[in-house]
Amino acid sequence: MIEVIIAEDTGFCYGVKRAIDLLNRRLKNKKEVFSLGPVIHNRLVGKELKGKGLKIVENPSQIKSELLVRCHGLHPVLIEEARKRKIKIIDATCPFLRMVQRRIRYLVANGYRVIIVGDSNHPEVKALAGFAHDEAIIIDKSSKFKVKSLEFKKVGVVGQTTINTREYHRIVTGLYKKLKPEEFLVFNTICKITEKRQREVGYLSRKVNFFLVLGSKESSNTRTLFELCRKKRPSFLIEEPSQIKEEWFTPIRDKSLTEPEGKVRVGLLSGTSTPGWLVKETADTLAKLN
């Protein structure tokens, strides 16, 4: 018998919900709204929004009417360009991320060398780097801290909001030891919801036999969550319930790696760009496997 334990916090986070609401309100009034890259990292929601009139473009010159600044924020130069072309801006940057952008502006204005801990290919980090006039040093967990200490008297550090909290603190500590600057200012910019969901992996792992993580491979917070799960229990990452394979459960049930009463407990988690209804649908699909 399969028992599903849904994590305490699943579905859209506040920032994603706000962005989708903003966009839906605009799409009611307008025929089309443009976005540079996907608004959030979820294929199903993306498809739905496209049906309502959202146009995903890669080049700013393709924007014809309104520009929705997506959840992860956008490079300020791109926003400026659109503004010059008299394009109306709807800012759906996650408010928590907006705070990080402001912090980077503060660091630059106060003579700090900015270090961003995160994935340099992620749209959030690309936008953040823009707020440091593209002069930030971007460091990920595999970076060897090639920066030399004597170069910088004042160093300011922020992190991509969706990375692993422990990893962030580890890198910050390493940076301090390596650089030992005159001034060292660190902001803990890891999103509180992301952090909470990361913590839940620990609690749940003591109760479940394996994890099912709902979200996209492109979503950083989903990937972080999945990595954490994998360290604790066998884990699968899926985008929608149709991707569940019954054979995943078979060996576990056969070998009775389970409770005395023969239960298999599945921990169900979701990234922050996975809608609540998809979580519910997945839980229902799992229940039907019984």
Next chain:
Amino acid sequence: MIEVIIAEDTGFCYGVKRAIDLLNRRLKNKKEVFSLGPVIHNRLVGKELKGKGLKIVENPSQIKSELLVRCHGLHPVLIEEARKRKIKIIDATCPFLRMVQRRIRYLVANGYRVIIVGDSNHPEVKALAGFAHDEAIIIDKSSKFKVKSLEFKKVGVVGQTTINTREYHRIVTGLYKKLKPEEFLVFNTICKITEKRQREVGYLSRKVNFFLVLGSKESSNTRTLFELCRKKRPSFLIEEPSQIKEEWFTPIRDKSLTEPEGKVRVGLLSGTSTPGWLVKETADTLAKLN
């Protein structure tokens, strides 16, 4: 044969020299100038200044005319008290230390919980704590970091200017790991001269058979220097040349733990409150032992 290698940087540091000059100028005009506690940590210089009219008192009520704020600074409440009593203030706080005091004021004004890494009994640290309205947490190397992380969202750290730089960085790293606050601002407040003299121990240790450190036991920078020396070579701390004992050198000379040509090399260092003439006199005394 004894060869003396004098460290590159010895004698008064800028802050001490400035304080002594200020005081001497005032003592020329006035019969008496008051200080709460010794102006600097050197017995000989203290005696000389006393002869010229400096009065060391412990209680603010004993101050009758001018108050010289000593090198290590003074608790702002004590200065305020003196001001209210219309006592003229001559501020001989080391300018570098004044910067640390300003930084603490900045931290307090911006909602940071202030942590001072240093010796809570040292006058410098007592004064620094005053700039955080006596609400700073004082941590020394033996502290077990009893502070709890959740208490503080914003943490600002400064260090006593004369402690061991490595020790400071080690404690800062430990604090970050323990507290992981929302904001963490560290100032490297270790005095550059102190740091330079600490570094010289390393260079010199490769050249000398033992160390002689000139300074007072009450002087924090001298003590730090002496501790570093002891880790590298047999070391002695003296206040003046008369304390040199010839037998210190005998076993070394007998056992020829020395150069092929039979030389004993002595590294001579001084704290920042030791006057240059005392360094010279000590070197001369050592030379006479030959």
